[in-house]
Amino acid sequence: MLNIVFYFQVHQPYRLRHINVLDIGKKANLFDDALNGQVMRKVAQKCYLPTNNLLLSLIKKHAGRFKIAYSITGTAIEQFKLYSPETLDSFKALADTGCVEFLGETYYHSLAFLYDTNEFLDQVAMHRELMKNEFGYYTETFRNTELIYQDKLSDLIFEIEGFKTIITEGVERILQWRTPLYAYKNYSKDINMLLKYYQLSDDIAFRFSDRDWPEYPLTVGKFVNWIDHLTLAEKKNRNQFLNLFMDYETFGEHQWAESGIFDFMQHFPDEVLKREHLGFATPKETFALSNYQQEALSFPEPVSWADEQRDLSAWLGNDMQYNAIETLYGLLEKVKNQGDPQLLEIARKLSTSDHFYYMCTKYFQDGDVHKYFSPYDSPDQAYIYYINALADLEERLS
């Protein structure tokens, strides 16, 4: 049996205003409320509401056989409440079906794991609390920001937070001859591990509407046929897991409605469920479904799902990014010592990984993706606004 595991990332950062040095010390709002509201309402209209609606109807139609998972950041939930409460309601309706798993992550979609273990654990706990409060859901599967993972992360989330499953990128330099189609264990064999099957995930997320792609247009029949072929290699009846992980904004936002992405999704479960040896599972179910000894995988260096390199270079690849993030975590320490909850909230909003992503200077194909997602003219501008924000925050400390 091959189980398709869908996980969708739902995230919106708090984008910064164009903060000038002369704005510092005026205690002005650092975040661009107008832009953030505008983006949230646009994405809700184009993606969140129609996609939630579609998936809800598919879940109902297939009566428990079609399942999905979401990871929704705290900053996204907060902005649903501010700018699109109906979106939050529609996620709650999905939660009520019992066919949706919610994953745990850092509340602020931060890189805290790499810089500040205590802050990381605080943000993970905050997020778990949020999922319980909003959806009545206790998270058991962990997904770190941008699927960033290395061995010591599994120690933290297993020993301290008690997560049972973790998901990350199916990086070839770790997998080598292995396939991402089986469930693995972390290096210490404590925790169940799923790896993104990036070729097929990216066929939907990145290539779906690319007319230069030889496989264009991607039809449901063709895609399910490819999935079918994956099962041929398995001769011992071991359960396989095809992990299709992607940004939720793929639906209607990165791939426009006109591309046919909604039609594709609408017919996909039908086509899959026609075949007895294909089905759907959520991440946490894979542990019980693993009818074999799971192999342990070691990740000595961090990996991620970003860009060709699948490493940290999208956020930590140049001096601007390093100076920005080191300054932030140094300042966060001071903010915590002062104990002002409002300042702490600002500092944490500044810990969102997107701020560092905007400063990326890898200007080839990946750079274009960065540019597409950035609200600023250039990485240099993004850096200037961010550093000015940190200077302002520091002036607010007494």
Added chain:
Amino acid sequence: MKILMFTWEFPPLISGGLGMACYGMVKALLALGIKIDLVLPTKEAVYFPLRQESDVDTLPAVFMDASVHRKYLNMSFSSLHERLEYIGISGRPESYIQLDEIRDYLKEVKKETWQSVTTVKEEQELFADMTTHLIGDEDLIKKVQEYTLRAERFARELDYNLIHAHDWLTYPSGMLAKKISGKPLVVHIHATEFDRAGGPGDERVHKIEHSGMMYADKVIAVSKYTAQMIMSRYRIDTAKIKIVHNAFTLSEDIVLTKKRIFKGPTVLFLGRLTLQKGPDYYLEVAEKVIQAHPEARFIMAGTGDMSRKLLRRSASLKLKNKFLFTGFLNRNQVEDVLRASDIYMLPSVSEPFGISPLEAMAFGLTSIISKQSGVSEVVNHAFKIDFWDVDLMAETINHLIEQPEECRRIGIEGMQEVNAIRWHEAAEKIRLVYSATLSEFIKRNP
């Protein structure tokens, strides 16, 4: 006395110190009763007949074409800005003359004017040097060509005793006007290509500068430093050179009181981010000071071709959120950033004069200025340090941070000193240059 004056910058047409200097100088000359017909790189073919002090702000304009001028006189504008916009003078100087308006320079040049039978060989050579070097595909060169072509009409149709041209961009116009009218020419050196480039610079500009200075009756240099440069690099006859230091006058509605941004001591660099201004030395000094005084903040105000390099370098030095870039600042923002700062630093590699430190001192900032600057000749209550001596500059700033009372005291002394530097005196000196030039000219051409 009536002057035909060519300059590339005049408020609101400003990109650097030239515009500020011309404004202060022209205003003070008008106060002395000197009449000035000012020609700027405007979109429309106009000149500005300035007769009284207030004209420097209202900029009365005359269109060369009488019918166009009548139309202009009948128009009503809701604001000064709108009127200036109509004439095509409200942003940066380079944006006015549209490239598609530019006619083919070489075809249009009236060779007979410049190479007539009465022309001596030496003069022909200077003109040949100027015209053959005023060639290129750059926007700026094309705009200078256009400006020069228009100068011919001003030179023929206006009535004046003497021509005054500021910096190389207007030297070809000044030369042409002198040739056409037979009136004497004064060229004013605010900066040479050596200063601007921070190195050898553009050969064409050197040649134009050289021709202009050679053809002029008098050369005004803004400092001894610049006079030295003109003598050693351009071989100009010392008898022709007159030194008139720039001055500085604060506008009356200005607010000088401190309005801090940062709790910690704040150091300011204010100028174009180009090699000439030494912003890279400022960055090095900042790194040293921040090690000793992490509470210090360094502001880098301005834009320029080194912006990106400096930004990246500041990040690689891990100066955290203590070294900040403002980008381009408008006039009000410049005043705000001056009010927020304690110490001003001008590490210019080569600065013919440098009005910006005078302004900073007028705001009471304690100033550290490069020895390689003209402004260091006119102030005493400032620290004068070689631009390359980053250790000494850093030690000085550390000392000022550690002795805030002393820092304040020097700042106040500097403020008093600068308040005594007036454009009136500079204008008096320029008037003397004008009269000397005219009397020599009359002697030679009885």
